[in-house]
Amino acid sequence: MTGVTSAPRTDPPRKAARPRKGKGEGQWALGYREPLNKNEENKKNDDGLNVRARIENIYAHRGFDSIDPADLRGRFRWWGLYTQRKPGIDGGKTATLEPEELDDKYFMLRVRIEGGQLTTEQLRVIAEVSSTYARDTADITDRQNIQLHWIRVEDVPAIWQKLEAVGLYTTEACGDVPRVIISSPVAGIAADEIIDPTPAIDEIVEKYIGSNEFSNLPRKFKTAMTGHPSHDVVPEVNDISFVGVVHPEHGPGFDLWVGGGLSTTPMLTQRVGAWIPLEEVHLAWKGVVSIFRDYGYRRLRNRARLKYLVADWGIEKFREVLESDEYLGYKLIDGPAPEIPAVQGDHVGVHKQKDGRYYVGVAPVVGRVSGSSLAKVADVVAAHGSDRVRTTAQQKLIVLDVEESRVESLVAALNDLGYQARPSAWRQNTMACTGIEFCKLAIVETKARAAELIGELEERIPELDVPITINVNGCPNSCARIQVADIGLKGQLVLDADGNQVPGYQVHLGGGLGLDAGFGRKLRGHKVTSDGLADYVERVTQNYLKERSEGERFAQWVVRAEEGALQ
16 A cells, blocks of 8 residues: 555556547446546546645644645545534535535544554554544444544644554545545455455455545545355445355355445446456456446536446446456456355354364444544453454444453453344345534434444344344435435435424334345334434334245345335
8 A cells, every 4th residue: 555645646548538529427348537527627627646745744733724625624534634613513504505614623534454454563553543633533434444523634644644653654545535445344364254355355455445546536436345154245236345255166265346336326246147257356456446436427416326337337337348358368268156145244142263273253333432442442352362353334343363261251351341142134135324413415414323222222223133234324315324224214304293494313124134035124104213223123124024934034025015004
């Protein structure tokens, strides 16, 4: 991974531009190189990676008010920095205020953690940064990152110095770039793993992250890799996914999927139909990202994702272009589809590793942790003979390499810190995005409300015998993957029984991944107030438990249930 770029941006060589024909989508490969919106103009004016020098040499010395707006709301993201929401602004004003009215003078800082892999030393440094510079805040995200809040621009250089001293970084944690590569958190250690993608991740990071070659994409680009049969990285909803599979002739490798994404227009990935050996994963990844850079839509931001290009081209054309001399320059090997799991793995609990030791997956409440608790976790892990932990795509934490004789002691110690290895089904299967506390796009509270909901449901239905996922999002953008949850809750303002506008949620029911891959059912006009949320979830869960057939999952029941049972 390269850090600060020193050379000015130079676009990689391409074929001669083709003649323009009418109104285009801003695709570079078709000759549409002039910026078509403010974001594209900012990127053309200066590469986002170049803002680091200004942060270190100017803004950190002169303070928040000295920051150029184009850097503040644009290029800062290339280094993992977003302005956070000014306290006290209610959700009804989210869409009506100008950006400068929503901006606080503090930042959210995203620490990029490739594949969720951390040492205890790195965890301690994150904890130190949180306690020293971020008012002890920390969230484990569903992209395996750790987010901190209340960061001052004056402190950013010192934070970078501490993180980079132990091999951590914030490079391209946000922005129109390849985001963090999420990977199986049990890569290299699970007894039932098909193949370990870690070498391919390392090669991609070393060659391309922080490089000018891919620092100006149409929008963000999300990558997932897993060699675990439980498909533990939500591969159906990423721009590109490499999913472990065994080829009958060539052995273990990866099935290539492209074109997934959620937000307001959700789409599932499509199989390219190609088997990729481990040593060629970085080439296939580069080819797909290059196609997105060259042919991705840049005219409208809401269509500037790979999923729209894949949908318009079709998967056959996409594979043809990928294999062309312009990109890979060779034919891919046709491959089998991987077996689809009924339920995707989150690795919570105690599990045996392939070397005979154990890993222990624990669940903090909706990913909300703190610097002080992470420091204590690092101490507990070290005291039990391990120096490795991993974050997951479900906002969980896993401790690796535990001797069998120390497992129960570790479980008890982590439980005392609020990290449960044997959580309730409600705690294990509920996620939440950042919400209105810090996010400028949010309309309602998420983290605290989800935590309250878990407590209420644990009292009302304590012995739930099946997983029912609840994903809580503060706005329509689906950072918490609401469309693919059993119960997805999209934050918005709703009317209560007295006609007052109050925080609430639009309900999506029966979404899922794995065998149930698809998007939740929205009931016409059905919305739930925040205060009435526990009553609603209890009611619909009890209806499912009464009406389900043997072995029937929640998502399957929703498909056939009468609308009244879902209200």
